Amino acid sequence: MLVTEARHSDGMSVTTATIALATGAQIPQVGLGVWQSPQGAGTRDAVTAALELGYRHIDTARVYRNEPDVGAAVNQSSVPRSEIFVTTKLWNDDQGYDSAQKALDASLKRLALDYVDLYLIHWPVPHKRRESWRALEAAFANGKAKAIGVSNYLVPHLTELLGEAKVKPHVDQIELTPFLQRRETRALCQQHGIVVEAYSPLTRGARLEDPILGAVAKAAQRTPAQVLLRWGIQHGHVILPKSTRRERIAENAALFDFALDAAQMTKLDRLEEGLATGWDPDGAP
Numbered sequence: 001m002l003v004t005e006a007r008h009s010d011g012m013s014v015t016t017a018t019i020a021l022a023t024g025a026q027i028p029q030v031g032l033g034v035w036q037s038p039q040g041a042g043t044r045d046a047v048t049a050a051l052e053l054g055y056r057h058i059d060t061a062r063v064y065r066n067e068p069d070v071g072a073a074v075n076q077s078s079v080p081r082s083e084i085f086v087t088t089k090l091w092n093d094d095q096g097y098d099s100a101q102k103a104l105d106a107s108l109k110r111l112a113l114d115y116v117d118l119y120l121i122h123w124p125v126p127h128k129r130r131e132s133w134r135a136l137e138a139a140f141a142n143g144k145a146k147a148i149g150v151s152n153y154l155v156p157h158l159t160e161l162l163g164e165a166k167v168k169p170h171v172d173q174i175e176l177t178p179f180l181q182r183r184e185t186r187a188l189c190q191q192h193g194i195v196v197e198a199y200s201p202l203t204r205g206a207r208l209e210d211p212i213l214g215a216v217a218k219a220a221q222r223t224p225a226q227v228l229l230r231w232g233i234q235h236g237h238v239i240l241p242k243s244t245r246r247e248r249i250a251e252n253a254a255l256f257d258f259a260l261d262a263a264q265m266t267k268l269d270r271l272e273e274g275l276a277t278g279w280d281p282d283g284a285p
Contacts, residue, residue, distance in 0.1 A: 016028050016055070016253075017029040017256065019238060021171070022168065023147050023170060025117070025147060027117075027118070027195060027238055028056045029238050030055065030229075030238075030241075030255065031057030031058060031085070031197075031240045032047065032050040032057065032240070032242070032243075033199060033241060034064060035061070035199070035242055036064070036242070037242065037244055038244070040069060041069075042244050043070060044072055046243070046244040047069070047073035047074065048073045048076070048077065049246040049249050051074075051084070053249060053250050055253060058087070059173075059197075060086075060087065060089075060111075061088055061122060062088060062090070062107055062122075063122065067110040067111050068110045070086070071113055074086060074111075075113075081113070084117075085117040086111065086118075087118040087119070089120040090104070090121050092122065092123050092125050095125045095128035096131050097131040097134050097135045098135075100131070100135035101135045104119060104135075104139050104145065105144075107119075114144075115143055115144050115146060116144070117145075117146045117147060118148070118171060119136055119145035120173055121150045122151050123281070124157040124281060126284075126285045130160075133164075133165060136148040140167055147170040147171065148170060149170050150171070150173070151172070151173040151174070151199075152174060152279055152281040153169075153281070154174070154281050155185050157281070158189070158192075159188070168193070169194055170194065171196075171238075172185070172194050172197070173197035173240075174196070174197070174281075176196070176198035176199075177201055177207070178213070178231055178268040179271050179274075180273075180274060180276055180277075181269070186235075195238060196236070196238070197238040198238065200277055201228055201229055201237075201241055202228055202229070202242075203275065208225065210224070213268070215267075216264045216267055216268060222258060225251065226251065226255060229241060229255050230259070231260065233255055233256075234259065234260060234265060
């Protein structure tokens with residue numbers, strides 16, 4: 001894992017770690033998620049702030065309805081496009097071979113980009129996900145997507161895909177926190193060289209007041225949010241915290257000048273309770 005540090009004119013220091021994908025490309029370990037970020041200036045300003053603060057990874061989706069705003073901020077940034085890792089996703093209504101290809105073209109048009117760095121199937125839609133994966137393999141082959149993967153895929157969905165895919169998924173994006181750890185899915189991903197991405201890594205605020213988390217944060221002299229994110233970093237996940245506030249965007253990336261010790265990690269690892277704060281693909285056919 002490569003770690004580099006950038007210091008910016010506002011005095012904030014943002015350290016960016018990257019993880020190698022099976023393609024050989026590097027994916028920044030901290031990304032800005034824009035789920036529920038408002039269309040228009042809200043998303044554009046958040047992405048602009050993140051890029052100014054040193055982020056190089058932006059995660060959007062067709063269903064978020066803010067691809068045009070993400071693309072505008074990326075294209076207007078002084079950061080070269082080649083240095084920004086952009087992810088978008090195939091929504092359920094667009095699944096299937098031909099429709100998935102058209103959906104990627106539509107996303108690229110909304111983003112005003114020639115390619116995305118990562119294209120994901122957003123949900124394991126029954127009867128369509130196999131054809132959708134064939135479309136993603138074609139997009140990977142023709143360069144419209146530099147990497148491909150899935151989201152909300154657990155062990156049964158991954159097992160099915162791995163049994164048929166010509167190209168293994170490079171990424172699986174799932175909800176992950178100390179309170180929802182998906183250990184079997186993470187183990188399968190590790191076995192096959194699939195990078196794990198954590199969405200909603202802050203429990204959507206549901207467990208920020210947890211007393212054990214609070215005690216670890218106090219000992220580490222960090223916020224509970226930073227401790228949750230650092231837990232993901234130390235487990236080797238890509239993390240995708242979401243905020244539209246510049247100061248919080250900066251806080252969410254200030255994760256590499258401290259570490260949690262083994263005892264602190266063990267305390268957090270014991271918090272597992274199966275807490276899914278959004279979609280729960282467990283049991284999805």
